[in-house]
Amino acid sequence: MEYLIIIGIGLLLLFIKNIYDEKASKERALIKLKKEWGQVPDEEYTSEKFEALKWFYNTKKDQYDIDDITWSDLDMDQIYMLMNNTSSALGEEYLYSLLRKVKYTIEPLKERNEVIRFFETNAEKRIQMQSTFSKMGKVKKLSVFEYLDRVNQLKKRTNIPHILMASGLILSLISAFIIGAASVAPIIIFLALNIIRYYKYKAEIEPYITVFSYIVKLLDSVDEMRKIDAPELQKYKDELESSMKKFHSFRKRTFLLSSGNNMSGDLSELIIDYVRILFHVDLIKFNNMLYLVQKNKKELFAMFETMGFLDSMIAVASFRTMMGQTVEPILVKGKKPILSVEDVYHPLIDEPIMNSINTEQCVLITGSNASGKSTFLRTMAINAVLSQTIYTSVSKYYKASFFKVYSSMALKDDLFSNESYYIVEIKSLKRILDSVEADIPVLCFVDEVLRGTNTLERIAASAQILKSFSNNNAIAFAATHDIELTHILEHYYSNYHFSEEVKENAIVFDYKLHKGRAVTKNAIKLLAMIGYKEEIITKATEQANRFLEEGSWKIL
Structure with a gap:
């Protein structure tokens, strides 16, 4: 009895600690968001990172955008890095595209300005939004938009083979209780086939599970954003809610998916891993999710862009605060x-x-x-x-x-x-x-x-x-x-x-x-400043003055 009490107290303390840690983590995140507002963002950039950032823009560019020569001449990558106080991968990709796509009418600029002003003047709502976006997070070398497009290029696959093989294994296991040793051969055959087919198919879809995980985070973030009391953003909340309805079943049973090998040592996760391998439950779930994504890709892209737009507008508001003196043109x-x-x-x-x-x-x-x-x-x-x-x-x-x-x-x-x-x-x-x-x-x-x-x-x-x-x-x-x-x-x-x-x-x-x-x-003066011989300075000055007076150069 004493052991049970000790175990109970231990579990209770662990539960309390988890609650405390979660609360402390949220407080640290809020402090960080407040501290970074209006400051130069602390981000690391690599060539792979910038290639990923460009992908969304490259799908939309046209002849009226800022071209590559101008972008390079103006050091716009540096301007982008100065401004990129976004909290999500969607936001930073959208911001890059936005800076290259110059507008020639006032309406879209006015719309952007209204949202920027809202985030400038409503710190509490802004921080709530930033917290929501930060839960989606960023990726180092991948473009979320690119991988979503790749998902749309995948061939649709039926779940029938997976269901038949899982059913065959289940039936062979049940038959062991009826016919005894005669069922061993079918069990071994189904085990071998299921394992071989599982790893073959899993290798093909592994890169896309990351994208699906991000989509789940996106849907969770949209849910949170809809709860924020901000009438000024109602238009965008309505757009997100309309698109989200298509993904009602997307988040159900997502625990069945696994993005890698079980390295945690957790017994329950180890058991689920074996269930995945033998009965293909994660492959079946993946195909169901793939069907939803491909069927509703328009709505998914709409959610990506709306969330990216709002996150990028927060970054612009931070940029205005950082610069101090700015004006609406x-x-x-x-x-x-x-x-x-x-x-x-x-x-x-x-x-x-x-x-x-x-x-x-x-x-x-x-x-x-x-x-x-x-x-x-x-x-x-x-x-x-x-x-x-x-x-x-x-x-x-x-x-x-x-x-x-x-x-x-x-x-x-x-x-x-x-x-x-x-x-x-x-x-x-x-x-x-x-x-x-x-x-x-x-x-x-x-x-x-x-x-x-x-x-x-x-x-x-x-x-x-x-x-x-x-x-x-x-x-x-x-x-x-x-x-x-x-x-x-x-x-x-x-x-x-x-x-x-x-x-x-x-x-x-x-x-x-x-x-x-x-x-x-000052060209000749600069020669003197860094220590050229006096003779060179004097002769060069004389030649320059003679040309100004006579319009011709003296032959040396």
């Missing part, structure tokens, strides 16, 4: 493209310098090396993308047309196709020119136009290419060292520049945008 349609920004800055730079510009025509930017030209181009382009995707500009004021955004900045030789830098560059520029159309204006950013060729032809060709942008439905921002272009194109381009000061043998940049063309150069 004013986006307009009209015959002539416009762009006006105040105190715009680069989201990846700590303590950034803010700049402003208001233009209805193309812009040439000159200035010394390292003065801030390229950073300003990226700043403007990133803000254009964010304005038309997450309805957010990291600035004090942003008003612009709906633009197709392109860049040609950080190009490289293409060794695989044996193309020189110049060939890569002119192809990159041509893709932008070819994208210009009457309906949607182009906003493009070019850093050092045609730097891959000689000075004479560079200036001549650059002038004509840049002029063609101004003659079409486009606003081009071009950074250049060629002061000649500021004179050649002065009727078509506004001139701006970045400048610097020399103080105590140091060059100090203010990184502020100024009107007019640049009048200072």
Whole structure:
């Protein structure tokens, strides 16, 4: 009797401890969510991870999206990582796709903004939603959307062979009580066949069980979300409930599935493993689940996308909080493209310098090396993308047309196709020119136009290419060292520049945008700063001054 009491007390204490641990775990999770809000997300990324993140987007991309060159030029992977405070695999895949699919009408952006605002101003509801999404979790190297699509490609299989073999084994076991030793042979045959067929089929479906497990988590999360009192999200809750009705039986008896070998040593799980092997109960359950998924794939994708959308909007709300100064852009349609920004800055730079510009025509930017030209181009382009995707500009004021955004900045030789830098560059520029159309204006950013060729032809060709942008439905921002272009194109381009000061043998940049063309150069000064011989500095300065005065170079 004493032993029973001790065992009872032990079980009671274990039960209490489990309740306490579960409560403590939930409290830690809530503290973590609160602590991470508005902070840079702590995530690990690999090349495999990014390939998985791209899969959902790749199924939906079209010609109006941010193309690969522009995405790379703007370091948008870094922007994505800065913003990816999602809690689920669905959310992070949806967010990546959202940042690449620029919108050209205000309605979808307004809808996104309403949800973002809700999460910004309702911390309690937001945390409840984040807790729900975190139960789905993330995966390291897989795309949930990709594997769901793979599931849809699986051939439908009947359960009849599994039922017949399980029935045969059961009947042979029953017959042992009736006919005795004569039933041994049928039992051995059915045991062998069932085991062989089980492992053959199980190997084929093993990768997809992970997806089904995620779908179960999704359905559990949808159930929890529907209980959250948030009238502002009722539209999405109704959509989820409508889709979920198709999966009423999906979660029943999911314990029959196993995603791997039993390594826990748990006796009940070991017994269930043998039941699975001998009677194929998990294979039968899998086929039933497969039938439901394939029959209702439209509804399942709808749930995936709705949950992904909501999770990604939480991440955007966190991003706005992190940035501090952000604004909801004013986006307009009209015959002539416009762009006006105040105190715009680069989201990846700590303590950034803010700049402003208001233009209805193309812009040439000159200035010394390292003065801030390229950073300003990226700043403007990133803000254009964010304005038309997450309805957010990291600035004090942003008003612009709906633009197709392109860049040609950080190009490289293409060794695989044996193309020189110049060939890569002119192809990159041509893709932008070819994208210009009457309906949607182009906003493009070019850093050092045609730097891959000689000075004479560079200036001549650059002038004509840049002029063609101004003659079409486009606003081009071009950074250049060629002061000649500021004179050649002065009727078509506004001139701006970045400048610097020399103080105590140091060059100090203010990184502020100024009107007019640049009048200072620092290339020769930089030679002196890092210790080149005085003779080289003096002779180079004399040659440069002579060219400015006479327009020709002295033969050495």
